[in-house]
Amino acid sequence: MYQKKENGKIQLLPYDKFLKYGAQSLSDEELLAIILRTGTRGEDAVTLACRVLDLCGKQRGIEGLHHVTIDQLKQIVGIGEVKAIKLKAIAELSTRIANAKVKKDVCFRHPGEVAQAYMEQMRHLEQEHCIAVFVDNKDSRIMDVRLSIGNLNCSIMSAREIFRQALLCNAASVILLHNHPSGDPSPSREDIRLTQSLKEAASIMEIPLLDHIIIGDNTYISLREKGVL
Numbered sequence: 128m129y130q131k132k133e134n135g136k137i138q139l140l141p142y143d144k145f146l147k148y149g150a151q152s153l154s155d156e157e158l159l160a161i162i163l164r165t166g167t168r169g170e171d172a173v174t175l176a177c178r179v180l181d182l183c184g185k186q187r188g189i190e191g192l193h194h195v196t197i198d199q200l201k202q203i204v205g206i207g208e209v210k211a212i213k214l215k216a217i218a219e220l221s222t223r224i225a226n227a228k229v230k231k232d233v234c235f236r237h238p239g240e241v242a243q244a245y246m247e248q249m250r251h252l253e254q255e256h257c258i259a260v261f262v263d264n265k266d267s268r269i270m271d272v273r274l275s276i277g278n279l280n281c282s283i284m285s286a287r288e289i290f291r292q293a294l295l296c297n298a299a300s301v302i303l304l305h306n307h308p309s310g311d312p313s314p315s316r317e318d319i320r321l322t323q324s325l326k327e328a329a330s331i332m333e334i335p336l337l338d339h340i341i342i343g344d345n346t347y348i349s350l351r352e353k354g355v356l
Contacts (some may be wrong), residue, residue, distance in 0.1 A: 141173065155180060155189045162213055167205030175205045179214065192218040193251035222248055234267050235260070238349035241302055241340055249306040249342040257305040259289050261298035262337070269296050286328035293334045301329065303339040310344030314353070322350050 139147060141157035150158070159176035166172045182203060183191025192214055200211035225247035235241045241260065249256060257275045262268055272292050293301055303325070307313075314322075322339045329336040339350040350356055 159189070159214070162217060163206075163210055170205060175203070178203050179206070190251070193222075194253070218251075222251065234265065235262060235302065235337075236266050238338055238340055238347070238352060241304065241338065242342060242347035242349075245304050245340075246342060246345065246347070249304065250310075250344050252306050253308055255305055255308065257303065259292060260302040260304065261293055261296050262300055262302065263297075264299040266300075269298055286325055289325070290328065290332045290334060293332070298334060300335045300337045302337045304342060305339075306342040310346075312341040312343030312346055312348040314341055314348060314350060314355070319350070319355055322355050326356055 141153055141160045144153060144157065145161060153161075156173050156176040159179055160172035163172045163175055163179075166175045179200065180188065180191070182195055182199060183189065184194075187194065197208070197211040197215060200206050200214060201208060206214075235244070245258065245260075249258075254276055256273060258271050259274050260268055260271045274288060289301060289303075292298075303322075305318075318339070318341065322336075325339075326336050336356060337351070338356060341348045341350070
């Protein structure tokens with residue numbers, strides 16, 4: 128039976144609880160316990176799941192799965208390579224599901240709409256990634272291109288590459304995004320300097336730079352709203 132006694136009361140174990148009440152009735156620990164399936168000697172799967180969440184950190188909670196490594200997970204007694212891979216696969220699936228909700232031809236008429244479309248795929252990244260989003264004259268997304276990975280600077284993200292891609296897809300304008308792995312989207316002096324430099328290049332190319340949006344941890348800053356553009 129998928130039941131256990133606790134404080135003299137019979138409680139449904141996660142698998143049975145899922146079947147009886149649905150996934151929404153389960154806590155994060157219980158959902159992870161279903162994925163883990165088994166615990167270890169003297170410790171059930173729910174307790175093991177609690178230790179996984181402890182590793183993820185109280186502030187991040189289950190989102191911390193994006194930030195722990197397979198090797199770190201394997202340091203938990205009862206978590207081998209197979210279980211560690213399953214847990215990391217869940218984190219990746221959550222990002223892909225969020226991304227799949229965004230239609231390719233979505234319209235971007237407000238910085239918040241742009242940030243929402245890219246938040247989930249960018250806010251968990253451990254390095255800075257810069258993406259150029261090319262839009263038509265109705266502000267509908269044509270395509271996006273990942274321009275750089277690493278520190279944001281002109282040596283790895285040139286105006287030439289941005290506007291070459293813009294011309295190839297016949298874009299009317301460009302929106303830049305990059306993330307701050309610290310979670311704080313406040314622009315650095317380099318962010319501002321680079322944005323102003325690209326604004327000048329965009330003016331010459333007659334392909335306006337609509338915005339440069341910095342993604343933090345579930346927050347963002349628009350440099351257009353800040354008056355940089």
